[in-house]
Amino acid sequence: MSTVHDAITLFLEDPKVVAVQVICYDFSKAFDKLGHNVIIKRLLDCNFPSLLINWVADYLNGRLQHVRVGNHISNGSLVTSGVPQGSVIGPFLFAMVTGSFAPLDPSSVCSAIYADDFYLVLAIYKNSLNEHVKMEHNNLVHWSNNQKLNLNFNKCKSLCVSSFQTRGFSGIPLPGIDFVTSHKILGVIFNESLSWNSHIDYITSLAAKRLYALRVLRPVLSDSELRLVYTSLIRSLLEYACPVFIGLNSQLSDQINKIQIRAHRIFCSNPACSVSMQCIPDLSSRRNTLSSKLMCRILADKSHILHSLAPVVGSSGRRLILAHCKSTRRLKSFFPCTTIIVNSNL
Numbered sequence: 001m002s003t004v005h006d007a008i009t010l011f012l013e014d015p016k017v018v019a020v021q022v023i024c025y026d027f028s029k030a031f032d033k034l035g036h037n038v039i040i041k042r043l044l045d046c047n048f049p050s051l052l053i054n055w056v057a058d059y060l061n062g063r064l065q066h067v068r069v070g071n072h073i074s075n076g077s078l079v080t081s082g083v084p085q086g087s088v089i090g091p092f093l094f095a096m097v098t099g100s101f102a103p104l105d106p107s108s109v110c111s112a113i114y115a116d117d118f119y120l121v122l123a124i125y126k127n128s129l130n131e132h133v134k135m136e137h138n139n140l141v142h143w144s145n146n147q148k149l150n151l152n153f154n155k156c157k158s159l160c161v162s163s164f165q166t167r168g169f170s171g172i173p174l175p176g177i178d179f180v181t182s183h184k185i186l187g188v189i190f191n192e193s194l195s196w197n198s199h200i201d202y203i204t205s206l207a208a209k210r211l212y213a214l215r216v217l218r219p220v221l222s223d224s225e226l227r228l229v230y231t232s233l234i235r236s237l238l239e240y241a242c243p244v245f246i247g248l249n250s251q252l253s254d255q256i257n258k259i260q261i262r263a264h265r266i267f268c269s270n271p272a273c274s275v276s277m278q279c280i281p282d283l284s285s286r287r288n289t290l291s292s293k294l295m296c297r298i299l300a301d302k303s304h305i306l307h308s309l310a311p312v313v314g315s316s317g318r319r320l321i322l323a324h325c326k327s328t329r330r331l332k333s334f335f336p337c338t339t340i341i342v343n344s345n346l
Contacts, residue, residue, distance in 0.1 A: 001112075001114075001185050001186045001188050001241060001244050002243065002244050002306060002334050003110065003112045003305065003306065003309070004022065004110075004112050004119055004121055004185060004190070005190070005194075005244055005333055005334065006306075006309055006333055006334060006335060007020075007110035007112075007121040008020045008022065008121060008161055008194060009194070009327070009329050009330040009333045010330065011108075011110075011121070011123040012161070012163050012327060012329065012330070013325070013326050013327065013330055014123065016125050016126060017123045017124065017125055017126075017163065018124055018125065018126045018162065018163055019124040019160050019161060019162040019163060019171060020121060020122065020123055020124065020160070020161045021121075021122045021124055021133060021158060021159070021160050021161075021171045021172060022119060022120070022121050022122075022158070022159045022160075022161070022183070022190070023119065023120040023122070023137060023156070023157075023158050023174070023177065024117075024118075024119055024156060024157045024158070024159065024183055024185065025117075025118035025119070025120075025140065025144075025151060025156050026116075026117070026151070026152045026155035026156055027116050027118075027144065027149045027150065027151060027152060028150045028151070028152040029150075030094070030115075030116035030149055031082060031083055031085070031090065031094055031116065032081065032082040033081055033082065033148055033149055033150060034081060034082060034083060034093075034094060034097060034147070034148065034149065035080065035081045035147075035148045036057070036060045036061060036080055036081060037080075038097060038147055038148060039056070039060065039083075039093050039096070039097060040053060040056070040057055040060075042096050042097045042100060043056060043096065045100070046096065056089075056093070059089070060083070062078075063078070063079040063084075064076030064077065064078060064079065065077050065079050081148065091115060094115065094116070095113075095115065097147060098113050098115075098116070098118075098147075099113070100143075100147075101113065101118075101140065101143050103120070103136055103139065104132070104135060104136055104139050105132055105136070108122060108123045108125075108132055109121065109122050109123075109132070109136050114186055117185075117186065118140065119185065120136055120137070120140065122136060124160075124171065124172065130172050133172040133174070134172065134174065137174050137177075153176035153177065156176065156177045156178075157177065157178055157179075157180045157183050158171060158174060158177045158178065158179050158180070159179070159180055159181075159182070159183045159190060159191075159192060160179065160192060161190075161192055161193070161194050162192070182198050186241070187240060187241065188240075188241050188244055188245075189202055194329055196245045196248060196252055197252065199245065200245075200248070200252045200255055200256060201255075203237055203238055203240070203256075204238070204255055204256060204258075204259055206237055207234050207237050207238055207259045208259060208262075210233050210234050210237070211234065211259075211262055211263060211266065213229065213233060214226055214229060214230060214234075214263060214266040214267055215266060217229060218266055218267075223267055223268055223269055223270075223279075226266065226267030227267050227268075227279065227280065229267075230263045230267055230280075234259065234263055235260070235283075238256050238259060238260070238283065239283070239286065239287065239290065242286075242287045242290055242291070243287075243290060243291040243294050243334050243338065244334060246287055246288070246291045246332075246334055246337045246338060246341075247331070247332025247333060247334075247337040248287075253283075253284055256283055257282075257283055257284070260277075260280065260283055261277070264277050264279075264280060268280075288341050291334065291337070291338045291341060292338060292341055292342050292345065294338075295310070295320075295335075295338045295339070295342055296342075298310045299313065309335060310335065311323065311335055311336075311339050318346055319343050319346060320339045320342055320343055321339075322336060322339045322340065322343070323336070
């Protein structure tokens with residue numbers, strides 16, 4: 001999701017771009033529909049060793065499925081598609097196939113693939129027919145048909161994020177795909193204004209409901225045990241994918257902090273800690289720390305999916321060079337915002 005958000009804010013830095021259209025694709029039973037012959041062909045195209053390819057082919061082929069009703073079992077039917085559910089190698093084989101997709105024009109399109117979730121992030125230019133939107137959409141549809149993956153158009157959505165000068169731009173219509181004002185991408189809600197209000201409202205509402213568990217457990221658990229329940233059940237929800245929304249404004253940050261304050265009143269019985277809350281770290285500080293650690297991992301690992309988007313390390317070998325940001329939305333996105341945090345801690 002960091003790739004999607006970074007692509008949106010980066011496209012909107014271009015004065016020729018009036019909006020960014022995010023097309024969210026959903027495949028029907030993707031893991032079950034992927035043909036074994038498609039998997040083997042992809043392995044051959046990637047020049048994997050023949051012994052490994054033969055092993056995978058032997059692993060996939062010859063599987064039978066049965067239907068059981070009561071004590072009656074049907075005859076076996078040969079399975080020619082799909083990867084075994086719950087297997088370790090299954091997601092890898094699926095990712096190998098989906099990795100073969102490539103947009104026609106990477107300069108105006110960013111493709112993000114998370115298992116069976118596909119996203120096309122397309123720049124919409126002013127004084128242009130923007131035919132590339134339909135071309136990229138048709139390209140993905142053609143690719144999915146070749147891979148024997150069927151799109152579920154009932155769940156395919158399009159979200160349009162306009163620049164500040166062109167608020168309300170609806171985007172380029174595509175057959176079978178409805179426009180939405182907000183959409184959940186891997187558990188994080190993106191909206192048409194690219195603000196985090198919708199997502200913070202969503203997670204704080206869920207977290208507030210989970211406070212009930214702390215109240216129920218209060219009589220039977222110690223403070224340390226209740227704190228563990230809080231960090232596992234509630235704080236994990238508030239911090240999920242927090243590097244993506246690292247640039248929260250003070251109002252939304254306070255909205256999250258209020259949940260921790262309410263939780264602290266339940267699991268901490270020390271009167272001296274009621275105001276300072278010294279027994280648990282501040283959520284804003286934790287977001288900064290988690291984002292900084294992620295940035296360090298990205299910089300250190302050249303194979304990381306976000307490494308190519310990371311800032312450049314300066315000649316001193318320590319400070320990161322912050323690229324010029326024309327808008328507040330870009331400045332508060334993960335890479336620019338975390339760059340400032342990392343440099344301030346040097």
